Amino acid sequence: MSDLESRIADTMLAKLRERDPSLGPDDLARPVADLDLDSLDLVELHQQLERELQVKGDLKETAGFAFLEDFSTYFVKLASRG
Amino acid sequence: MSAGIVDIATAKPGRTIGNDHFAPIGLTDEWIRRRSGIATRSWLPDETPLAEVAAEACAPVVTRMADPSSIGALVVVSTSVRQRVPGIAQKVAQLVGLGPSVLAFDMNAACCGFVYGLVTGLSLCDAGQARSVLVCSVEAMSRLVDRTDRQTACIFADGSAAVLLQDRAEFEGSRHTAGCDGSQEGLMRETDAGGIHLDGMQVYDRAVRRMSESAQYLFDHGPAPTVLVGHQANGRILEQVGSFNAHLGVPFVNRIENSGNTSSASIPLAFAGELDAGSLPAAGRLGAVAYGAGEAWGGVAVDYRLPAAPTP
Numbered sequence: 443m444s445d446l447e448s449r450i451a452d453t454m455l456a457k458l459r460e461r462d463p464s465l466g467p468d469d470l471a472r473p474v475a476d477l478d479l480d481s482l483d484l485v486e487l488h489q490q491l492e493r494e495l496q497v498k499g500d501l502k503e504t505a506g507f508a509f510l511e512d513f514s515t516y517f518v519k520l521a522s523r524g
Numbered sequence: 525m526s527a528g529i530v531d532i533a534t535a536k537p538g539r540t541i542g543n544d545h546f547a548p549i550g551l552t553d554e555w556i557r558r559r560s561g562i563a564t565r566s567w568l569p570d571e572t573p574l575a576e577v578a579a580e581a582c583a584p585v586v587t588r589m590a591d592p593s594s595i596g597a598l599v600v601v602s603t604s605v606r607q608r609v610p611g612i613a614q615k616v617a618q619l620v621g622l623g624p625s626v627l628a629f630d631m632n633a634a635c636c637g638f639v640y641g642l643v644t645g646l647s648l649c650d651a652g653q654a655r656s657v658l659v660c661s662v663e664a665m666s667r668l669v670d671r672t673d674r675q676t677a678c679i680f681a682d683g684s685a686a687v688l689l690q691d692r693a694e695f696e697g698s699r700h701t702a703g704c705d706g707s708q709e710g711l712m713r714e715t716d717a718g719g720i721h722l723d724g725m726q727v728y729d730r731a732v733r734r735m736s737e738s739a740q741y742l743f744d745h746g747p748a749p750t751v752l753v754g755h756q757a758n759g760r761i762l763e764q765v766g767s768f769n770a771h772l773g774v775p776f777v778n779r780i781e782n783s784g785n786t787s788s789a790s791i792p793l794a795f796a797g798e799l800d801a802g803s804l805p806a807a808g809r810l811g812a813v814a815y816g817a818g819e820a821w822g823g824v825a826v827d828y829r830l831p832a833a834p835t836p
Contacts, residue, residue, distance in 0.1 A: 480559065482760050485728045489764065501729050 446495070446521055450514045453494050457487045458510075470510050481505070487513065495521045527649030527657075528695035529810065529828035531588060531688040534796045535580035538568040538666075538682050546678045556678045561759015565681035565784030567666040574605050574684075575612040578662035579619035581684040585658065586620050588831060589688070596654025597627040599645050601637035601661040601788045603817075604668045605630070616660065627654070634712070635755050635816025636702075637661060637788030642812065642824050643700045645689045650697075660686035661789035670719025679758065680720075681784030685792030695827040696809070699746040701738050702822030712817035731761050731815040736768040738813040738823030743772055749811030749825050751804055753777045756790035757815070765813075774811070775804070787816070799830065806830045 443451070451470060458465045461478040469477065474484070488504045491497075491513065497520045507513055542564050543553040556562055568577065578600055586592050600613040611630035622628070627648075633640040638661045645657040665680035711723045711730070735754050742749055751774055754765050759780045766776035779794040786793055791812045798804045806829065813823035 481725050482559065482728055485725050485732075486760075486764060489729065489732065493768075501725060505725050 446518055447514060449494055450491060450517055453490050454487065454510050454513060457483065457490065473508055474510060491517045497521050525691040525693055526695040526697040527646045527689050527691050528826050529687045530690045531585045531830060532685065532792060532796050533581055533584040534685040534793055535577055536566045536683040537577060537580060538566040540564050541567050543678065549672050549674050549677065551674055551678055560679055561780050562678065562784050564782045566683055568664045568682040570667060574602060574662050574664055575615040575619060577684045578612065578616045578660050581686040582616060582620045582658055582660050585686055585688045593623055594655040595622055595626060595658055597645065597648050597657045598622060599629060599631055599641045599659045601631045601641040602663055603632050603634045603637060603787050604663045604665050633816065633820045634818055635757060635787045636814040636820040636822055638791045639812055639814045639822045639824050642826065643702065646698045646826060649689050649691055655690065657689040658686055659689065660684065661792055663787045663789045665787050668714065668720060673719050675724065676720050676722055679785050681786045683786045683789045683793050685789050685796055687792055696747045698824060698826040699742060700822060700824040701741040704818050704820045708819040711819060728761055730819065731757055732764045732768065734815040734821035735765045735813040738821060739769050739772065739811060742811045742823050742825040746825060747809055749774060750808035751775050751777065752811045752813065753791050753795045755814035755816065756780045756783055756794050757785050806832060
């Protein structure tokens with residue numbers, strides 16, 4: 443895992459643990475629908491990743507992601523563009 | 525000499541609605557609190573005229589004035605007043621005993637209305653067009669929402685608040701920022717069938733960004749506010765804006781738990797609530813930021829020095 447992916451994973455895990463402190467890195471692979479996240483949590487995650495990586499994403503794209511891994515892929519691509 | 529806030533009063537004459545009220549439409553207390561941070565809100569009786577509610581907020585301020593005839597303008601802000609002709613500002617002026625020479629008019633900028641009304645009132649004072657200006661927000665959002673709509677029924681609420689503006693030698697000049705984007709009108713709008721359509725995720729995202737940017741602007745231009753009061757839209761939005769603005773180092777007011785979203789009235793109601801609770805000093809500099817339908821956004825920084833014990 444690259445440093446960038448690691449920062450993204452840390453941010454996502456912190457978001458998950460706001461709802462359930464017992465969750466761990468393995469839970470990042472679960473479908474969003476199986477996690478205790480509501481639609482506003484996903485907006486918050488989007489904004490937190492933007493701030494962490496200093497990039498501007500498109501909520502219309504990320505709002506439909508079915509897996510947290512999709513966030514990682516999306517933001518890695520954004521951040522890599524510089 | 526610059527204009528600032530010299531008095532404030534509120535009116536919440538409705539009945540308290542708890543979260544259990546929404547059980548018949550499938551909403552639980554836990555869900556509402558998590559989604560909005562709201563536990564109770566006030567709803568006015570359907571038959572209560574909004575002009576009377578606005579007058580109830582304005583009356584204590586007028587009564588406390590040594591010379592009420594100095595009020596040269598009354599701005600009544602509302603997005604939920606249903607009667608368009610005539611507007612209600614003139615009726616409010618009559619109910620609180622203002623003279624016939626008052627410039628009284630209605631204003632609507634949805635949830636951003638108080639910021640826009642405040643900017644307008646401060647401009648009238650600073651330009652010497654009025655020695656005193658009353659700015660009153662009054663809302664009955666419970667009449668605008670579809671009370672069976674699970675997304676919006678539990679969010680919106682009713683209430684009124686008024687501030688008195690005057691020039692004072694001790695006041696630093698106010699500063700404001702404002703903007704609008706009509707291409708986003710679909711994000712929040714009244715529907716033909718009744719009720720309010722709300723694109724929750726987009727509104728959340730844009731509200732956080734706009735209010736955070738407005739707050740930063742106020743700190744970057746002119747004297748720094750000593751307190752920030754954001755439009756009390758939703759507890760989650762307030763938490764996020766508060767988090768984004770933590771570096772500014774001033775209190776960010778969140779009183780939505782027992783107020784709900786009272787649209788344009790939410791900022792002065794929250795500000796007055798903090799003052800009444802003794803959480804803020806009677807003098808300082810208010811930074812008010814808002815985001816609302818239109819879309820419209822803005823912020824204003826204004827000095828305030830209030831009577832020792834302002835009464836609600």
